[in-house]
Amino acid sequence: MDTSHNPSTGSGRRTQYAAPITIIDYGMGNLRSVQKAFEHIGAGAVITADAGIVDKAPALVLPGVGAFGDAMRNLRDAGLDTAIHRTVEAGKPFLGICLGQQLMFEESEEMGQHRGLGLLRGRVRRFRNGKLKVPHIGWNQIHIQRNDPILAGVPPESFAYFVHSYYVEPRDPDVILATTDYGIDFASIVGRDRMWGIQFHPEKSQDVGLRILRNFAGIVFGTDETQWAQARG
Amino acid sequence: MLAKRIIPCLDVHAGRVVKGVQFVNLRDAGDPVEQAQVYDRERADELVFLDITASHEGRDIMLNIVRRVADTVFIPFTVGGGIRTVDDMRIILRAGADKISVNTAAVENPHIINEGAERFGTQCIVVAIDAKWETSAGPFDSAQDRPEGGDGWWQTYTHGGRKPRGLDALKWAKEAEARGAGEILLTSMDTDGTQNGYNLDLTRAVSDAVSIPVIASGGAGRLEHFHAALTEGGAQAALAASLFHYRQLSVGDVKEYLREHGVLVRP
Numbered sequence: 255m256d257t258s259h260n261p262s263t264g265s266g267r268r269t270q271y272a273a274p275i276t277i278i279d280y281g282m283g284n285l286r287s288v289q290k291a292f293e294h295i296g297a298g299a300v301i302t303a304d305a306g307i308v309d310k311a312p313a314l315v316l317p318g319v320g321a322f323g324d325a326m327r328n329l330r331d332a333g334l335d336t337a338i339h340r341t342v343e344a345g346k347p348f349l350g351i352c353l354g355q356q357l358m359f360e361e362s363e364e365m366g367q368h369r370g371l372g373l374l375r376g377r378v379r380r381f382r383n384g385k386l387k388v389p390h391i392g393w394n395q396i397h398i399q400r401n402d403p404i405l406a407g408v409p410p411e412s413f414a415y416f417v418h419s420y421y422v423e424p425r426d427p428d429v430i431l432a433t434t435d436y437g438i439d440f441a442s443i444v445g446r447d448r449m450w451g452i453q454f455h456p457e458k459s460q461d462v463g464l465r466i467l468r469n470f471a472g473i474v475f476g477t478d479e480t481q482w483a484q485a486r487g
Numbered sequence: 488m489l490a491k492r493i494i495p496c497l498d499v500h501a502g503r504v505v506k507g508v509q510f511v512n513l514r515d516a517g518d519p520v521e522q523a524q525v526y527d528r529e530r531a532d533e534l535v536f537l538d539i540t541a542s543h544e545g546r547d548i549m550l551n552i553v554r555r556v557a558d559t560v561f562i563p564f565t566v567g568g569g570i571r572t573v574d575d576m577r578i579i580l581r582a583g584a585d586k587i588s589v590n591t592a593a594v595e596n597p598h599i600i601n602e603g604a605e606r607f608g609t610q611c612i613v614v615a616i617d618a619k620w621e622t623s624a625g626p627f628d629s630a631q632d633r634p635e636g637g638d639g640w641w642q643t644y645t646h647g648g649r650k651p652r653g654l655d656a657l658k659w660a661k662e663a664e665a666r667g668a669g670e671i672l673l674t675s676m677d678t679d680g681t682q683n684g685y686n687l688d689l690t691r692a693v694s695d696a697v698s699i700p701v702i703a704s705g706g707a708g709r710l711e712h713f714h715a716a717l718t719e720g721g722a723q724a725a726l727a728a729s730l731f732h733y734r735q736l737s738v739g740d741v742k743e744y745l746r747e748h749g750v751l752v753r754p
C-alpha cells in the first residue's frame with residue numbers, strides 16, 4: 255500500500271498531489287475508511303472540519319452515515335454548507351457518499367422534513383415496500399445508465415455494498431448515472447458537471463469501489479485515469 | 488438484486504482470534520488483522536469482530552485492531568462486545584468500523600438503541616441476540632403470546648450466554664427494531680458450536696417477526712447449512728466463526744455451493 259504523500263519520494267508528477275483530496279468531517283462517522291481507501295489507491299486524502307481548509311481544497315468528499323437532520327445541522331454550525339457551495343460553484347470535483355449523496359439534494363423526509371444542500375434538485379425518500387427488509391443492507395448490483403468518467407472500467411452489473419433506509423429521487427432524470435433494484439429502481443449513482451453522488455460505499459465495495467475512487471482521483475488530478483495510474487508508477 | 492451475505496466472525500480476546508465451543512473452552516489464537524485480510528481475499532461479504540475481552544486494556548487493543556482492519560480491508564465490518572454507551576459506539580465507528588453490535592447493554596438499557604440510531608443512523612446499530620430454547624412457562628401473560636407450534640419459547644441471554652434474562656427473544660427482536668436497530672445478529676445457543684446446522688425455527692421466527700435483516704449465527708458445519716439458513720430460515724446473511732477459522736470450509740466454497748443451488752451471492 256502506498257500511503258506516502260511526500261513529494262521528495264516521488265517523480266516530478268508527484269507534485270500534483272501536494273494538495274490532497276479533502277474529506278469533510280462533520281461528526282458523522284466512517285471518515286477513516288474513506289481516507290484509507292484513497293491512500294490505498296495512491297491518492298492523498300486529508301480529513302478536516304475546518305471550512306477554511308475546505309475552501310482551499312482541490313476536491314471534496316462528503317461521506318457520512320447517520321441522520322440527515324443532524325448532518326445538516328452539523329454542516330451549518332461549522333459553516334461547511336456554504337464552503338461546500340463555494341467549492342462546487344468554483345467547479346472543483348465533489349463526491350458525496352451514502353448520506354453525503356443524500357445531502358446533495360433539496361430535502362429529506364428522514365425523521366421529519368429537513369432541507370439539504372440543494373446541489374441537485376430532488377428529494378430523499380424512505381423505502382416503502384412491505385415485502386423487503388429496510389434498511390437495504392448488503393451487496394447489490396449497479397445498472398449503469400450512462401457513460402461517465404466516474405464509471406470507467408466498472409463492469410456492468412457489478413456488486414457494491416449498500417447500507418441505507420433512504421434513497422434519492424432526482425427531479426432531473428439526466429443526473430442518474432446508475433440505478434439499483436430494491437423493490438424500485440433507485441438512483442444509486444448520480445452526477446452532473448464535476449459533482450457525483452454515490453449511494454453505496456465505494457470504500458467498502460472492494461475492487462469495484464476502489465476503481466470508482468481511483469476514477470475520482472483521476473478526475474481531481476486533471477488527467478485521465480490511465481495516465482494517472484502510470485504517473486503513480 | 489440484493490445478494491445474500493456470508494460473514495466470517497472473529498472472536499477476539501486480548502488481541503488474538505479465538506473461538507469458543509458453546510460459549511466456553513476458548514481455544515487457539517491468530518492475528519485478527521491478518522485473518523481479516525484472508526477473508527477479504529476470499530471475498531467474504533462482511534466481517535464481524537466480537538471483542539470478548541472485558542478490560543480497558545482489551546478495549547485499547549481492540550481499537551487498534553479496528554484501525555488496522557479499516558486501513559487494509561475494504562469490505563464492511565461490525566464490532567461488538569463490551570459496548571456500554573453511545574460514546575463507546577462513537578469511538579469504534581470513528582476508528583473505522585461500519586457498524587457496532589450491542590447485546591448486554593441493549594437489554595439492560597434499551598434506550599441505547601434509540602440514542603445510537605438517532606446519533607449514527609439505524610444502519611449502524613446491530614442488536615445481537617443470544618437465544619436458547621426453554622420449556623418453562625416463560626414470561627407470557629397468555630398462551631397466545633407463546634411462539635406458535637411449540638411447547639416452549641426462546642429465552643434471551645446476555646453476558647456472553649451466561650445470564651438468562653426472562654425475555655422472549657421474538658418480543659425483544661421486535662422491540663429492538665422499533666427502537667431503531669438496523670439488523671439483528673441472531674445466535675442460537677442451542678446450535679452454536681455443534682456444527683449441526685443453524686437453528687432454522689428460531690431464524691425463521693425472528694425473520695418473520697421483524698422487517699430488518701437477520702443474520703443467522705450458530706451451528707454452521709456443512710455447505711447445506713448455509714443454504715438452509717438463507718432460504719428456509721429467511722435470513723439475509725449467514726455468519727460462521729470456527730468453521731472458517733479452522734479452514735474446514737472457505738468462504739469461496741460456501742458461495743460456490745450457494746450459487747449452484749440458486750442463491751444469489753456476490754462473485
